[in-house]
Amino acid sequence: MKKLALVFAVAVILPSLVLAGVALRSLRNEQFRLERQRFLLYQDVCDRLARRAREFLTEQSQQFTWKTETLLLHEPPAVVAPDFSERLKTNYPEAALGFVVDLQGKLLNPTPTDDAEVKRFIAQDANFLRGLETAEVYLPESATSGQNGPLPKAGFPSSKKLETRKIAPQRSPGRSQTNPLPASKLTVSETGFRELVEASGEGLLARFVDNKLRVLFWYHSRRNPNLVFGAKLSLGGLKQRLATVLDDLEPALRGDVVVALLDDNAEPFAVRPSAYAANWRRPFVASEIGEELPRWEVALCLRDPAGPARGAQSLKWTLGLLIFVLVVTIGAGSWLIVTDMRRQLAAARQKTDFVSNVSHEFQTPLTSIKMFSELLAEGRIPESEKQQSYLHIIAAEASRLSRMLDQVLDFSRLERGEQKYTRRPCDLVSLARDSVEAYRPQLESGGFELRCHWPETAVEVLAEPDAIAQVLLNLLSNAEKYSKGAKEIELSLESDLNHEGWAEVQVKDRGPGVPRSSEERIFEKFYRADDSLSSGIPGSGLGLTLAREIARAHGGDVLYRSREGGGSCFVLRLPVFRHEPATP
Ligand code: ADP
Numbered sequence: 001m002k003k004l005a006l007v008f009a010v011a012v013i014l015p016s017l018v019l020a021g022v023a024l025r026s027l028r029n030e031q032f033r034l035e036r037q038r039f040l041l042y043q044d045v046c047d048r049l050a051r052r053a054r055e056f057l058t059e060q061s062q063q064f065t066w067k068t069e070t071l072l073l074h075e076p077p078a079v080v081a082p083d084f085s086e087r088l089k090t091n092y093p094e095a096a097l098g099f100v101v102d103l104q105g106k107l108l109n110p111t112p113t114d115d116a117e118v119k120r121f122i123a124q125d126a127n128f129l130r131g132l133e134t135a136e137v138y139l140p141e142s143a144t145s146g147q148n149g150p151l152p153k154a155g156f157p158s159s160k161k162l163e164t165r166k167i168a169p170q171r172s173p174g175r176s177q178t179n180p181l182p183a184s185k186l187t188v189s190e191t192g193f194r195e196l197v198e199a200s201g202e203g204l205l206a207r208f209v210d211n212k213l214r215v216l217f218w219y220h221s222r223r224n225p226n227l228v229f230g231a232k233l234s235l236g237g238l239k240q241r242l243a244t245v246l247d248d249l250e251p252a253l254r255g256d257v258v259v260a261l262l263d264d265n266a267e268p269f270a271v272r273p274s275a276y277a278a279n280w281r282r283p284f285v286a287s288e289i290g291e292e293l294p295r296w297e298v299a300l301c302l303r304d305p306a307g308p309a310r311g312a313q314s315l316k317w318t319l320g321l322l323i324f325v326l327v328v329t330i331g332a333g334s335w336l337i338v339t340d341m342r343r344q345l346a347a348a349r350q351k352t353d354f355v356s357n358v359s360h361e362f363q364t365p366l367t368s369i370k371m372f373s374e375l376l377a378e379g380r381i382p383e384s385e386k387q388q389s390y391l392h393i394i395a396a397e398a399s400r401l402s403r404m405l406d407q408v409l410d411f412s413r414l415e416r417g418e419q420k421y422t423r424r425p426c427d428l429v430s431l432a433r434d435s436v437e438a439y440r441p442q443l444e445s446g447g448f449e450l451r452c453h454w455p456e457t458a459v460e461v462l463a464e465p466d467a468i469a470q471v472l473l474n475l476l477s478n479a480e481k482y483s484k485g486a487k488e489i490e491l492s493l494e495s496d497l498n499h500e501g502w503a504e505v506q507v508k509d510r511g512p513g514v515p516r517s518s519e520e521r522i523f524e525k526f527y528r529a530d531d532s533l534s535s536g537i538p539g540s541g542l543g544l545t546l547a548r549e550i551a552r553a554h555g556g557d558v559l560y561r562s563r564e565g566g567g568s569c570f571v572l573r574l575p576v577f578r579h580e581p582a583t584p
Pocket of ligand 1: 478479482483509511512513514522523527528529530531538539540541542543544545568
């Protein structure tokens, strides 16, 4: 049995536990995969919006070139140059101002005025544009392609600084543990304006002066190779127009995420869907727009940041619960199967014991009958007294055999549910007395002392007398078989007519009694307590089963009570029969 339990543990429980572990592990992996997919999807959204912003800047740069070329189409460059800034602003209002420098390093326009914008421009940008000083500039590849092709950034003396971004996206792949802000991917080059113009006929550059961003376009027209026309972009207007880029966000994603354009101070200036408050310094993902607008970013936050974690958690719980239920079910199922198999094995063993017991029991009377009848038939016993006694023995053994056969047949009828009793009112006192008296000679010849206590008055029960007599004989025969050395049997009949109306016939002996662990089991079919098996007392394990079944079919029961001072007390309990009061 232990082996069977072990086989179950190894073949069923262990694999299901391993499966449960594997399922949990693959769930975790699946979650990682889903999270990674979501991150990649949203990162892609940011990258795409950033690319749209870059394209927007490139279009602006091209528009500037085109507007300047239009101006130069009607009048020679030298005529346009002195008031280029004013003319440009009417044609191209996106420009904060226009400028013209010649290759000798002279600023032709704007000329110093009281205008604050012009003053600031001359103070902060003029020297760089005149080629008097170099500066750290951001040069986008796409927006610096002219007649000479893209600007070869590597050609400029690069002073690439390790810049950090202003925001820390939660899912930033390049973020180090020590520095919470990730590194920027943008390139800064220390260069002069003259080199830029020589390398490319038109372009865009961005630079910071006093921590304030400048975005400049330039155009070196072939109409006058000595002049370079340029514009400083109005950042206020740019922010307004750039916001339209966010309208490219897929409608399907608008319910889940919110996107924003952040300026170089990490301040959001455009949010879609608008009026959504979020921590823009810690977005879910973000992309730098690029060298066109250094330190500007497209950022994306989740509308319900706890949602995915919550979903994953609830999925984990559901699956965990499912696995738990599955493991418990498998465990319970295995246990039930093991218990059932154990019961079946025990039943099979009991049946085998039963067959060998019954055969043995049949063997004993048959041997006696055969032996004594042969002796008599061969005429080897001349004494008539002996002949009489042998004939008695043959008759007794034959009735024992028939009792045993009856028992087996009764049992099989009971098993098939065919046993029916014809009950009628009868006196239990006389029924019990007659049954016991019929058995008395057998007991007394075995040296038993039999004491009976019968009540004076009759106790009526509704029963089939033969069936009740069979129960009593069974109990008496058991008392005889299991008494060992203490040969005294006591019988009594008690009734409680007042309350529940029960009558009890008690059969008591002074044998070793029934072990406590077997008290209920002795009523199971084929069950025999270990003591009875080892002591070699013949039996089939059916007597008490039959007795109880008969008693229950009569509305009563057969019970076992251990007896004070040692021994057994078997009780046949039957309901007392009350006559219906005669109707007047
Ligand atoms: P059998 O006597 O043929 O084995 P029973 O169904 O009559 O079958 O009894 C079942 C078991 O109950 C017996 O094997 C025995 O172990 C126990 N038993 C029955 N009667 C007594 C008794 N009077 N004293 C002790 N044990 C008993």
